[in-house]
Amino acid sequence: MSETTTTPAATEATRTPLAKRHGGSERARAERRLGWMLVAPAAIVMLAVTGYPIIYAIWLSLQRSDLRFPDQSEFVGLGNYITVLSSSLWWSDLGRTVLITVVSVAIELVLGMLLALVMHRALVGRGLVRTASLIPYGIVTVVAAFAWRLAFSSADGGFVPALFNWTTDPLTKTWPTIGIAIMAEVWKTTPFMALLLLAGLSLVPDELHEAARVDGASAWQRFWRITIPLMRIPILVALLFRTLDAFRIFDSIYILSNTGQNRDVETVSILGYNQLLNQLNLGLGSAISVLIFICVALIAVLFIKGFGLQTSGER
């Protein structure tokens, strides 16, 4: 603790030119050393727990490595990748994942913006609205998925099929299942999107709206001409985070399929999981893992470069 408490003085000193002449570099060096010491635990943990396994995953993906036949491990180069990329399963799962991602993020953006406006501007019940929308944010994804599965599945006694007199269980059909997965995803994560957008809304100065109102701009015009352009960066950040998150969709799909009793709607994360932990095929599974990693990196690069989103550097 004593170290922590003496540094503010050191920081102040390095900033004054007088101190710079007198041993300023010494203090700067001490500050640098303390800075490194303090970030070291976090940096080491992050690097060790993600960096090492991903390298291990790359190495495994180049092997024939099947836990059921441990003696037959051998180096196969890009063989696993060729197997995955030439299978129609990978491409149909990827297509489905992209579809679920794009549709749910698009709906979330619209609903999230509406919710953020309500949270930001509501004349009455602002606290109530914020509290109510934090519940889907905080709820366990598995629980949320169960809420939707138990509502829609006839086999589980859901009220939706009973209400509409449906004769077929929607969770045994591909498209209805995808639709329910999207609804569950949208319900769970719209509040998060709204909170990120709310942060952006609070950056838009009220005076601008006032000035535009005086000049006769309608609420609609003010939204599109003032709010949206000023919120470009928060919107892109929210979209980036939600897109990456939706692309990794796993929990709700796993629950909706009810361990294979309902329609199996596979996404890439489910495919990877099945290869790794059900088939115990570490080689193929790792190749899928690495491909998912590459997809995520591509999405991030696309947002950061393509949309000119500046995320690194001084904050």
Added chain:
Amino acid sequence: MNRKVGRWVAADFVVLVFGLFPVLWIISLSLKTPADVGDGRLIPSEFSFDNYQGIFDQGVFTDALRNSIGIALISTVVAVAIAALAAYAISRLEFPGKGLVLASALAIAMFPPISIVGPLYELWRNIGLFDTWLGLIIPYMTFTLPLAIYTLSAFFREIPWELEQAAQVDGATPAQAFRKVILPLAAPGVFTTMILVFIFAWNDFVFAVSLTSTSAAQTVPAAISQFPGASQFQQPTGSIAAAAVIVTIPIIIMVLLFQRRIVAGLTAGAVKG
């Protein structure tokens, strides 16, 4: 003005229904008698606590609840402690490599957990961490570090650190100045971050279902996903609903008590992100 208020009340109502309906459905389901669980009615025809009784009689659920609470709490404390050191350095000190730390935190926030599940499974089995608390605490604290670092540095930047020196000028020892001046100012930010990290650890499913196999370390989300029915021919719907309500209670309590803080924490991190 009245029409305006009316419109906001309508908007509030829509949000309330949107936010709460699925939760109310699960609660209703959990209160049905085991015989009525499959009746498809929105409101139970007869209320009963049999489902709750049932899951608390099963060791599977109580063990999972214990694991969930323990693992989430330990991950939270460790992650926030490590992140607080880093966030202090990031918000207060000048040193080369700061940008790199922030960039790697951002990269991990985007990292797909499924990509390292395979290697961790293999590794944990080899070094004996498979199906242990530590085996889950390690990935949880890693994946919550970015969130914790960003949120804490946003809060730390707001603290008027000059007060510490002022207290020392007034005769306080450095330890007193830290304890009496800085700690009370930093505590709300640290507490908010702990809530956010806890929610993350409490929520995880990918690691929980891959890196555990028995009640030694299985958390509630993993346990409910594999609930057996009371008999082979009975769906475990009622037990699932009751267990789902139980794990949602802490979240609802936190949201009700700390709504303001959670919103502040999430938006603070987002503005800079």
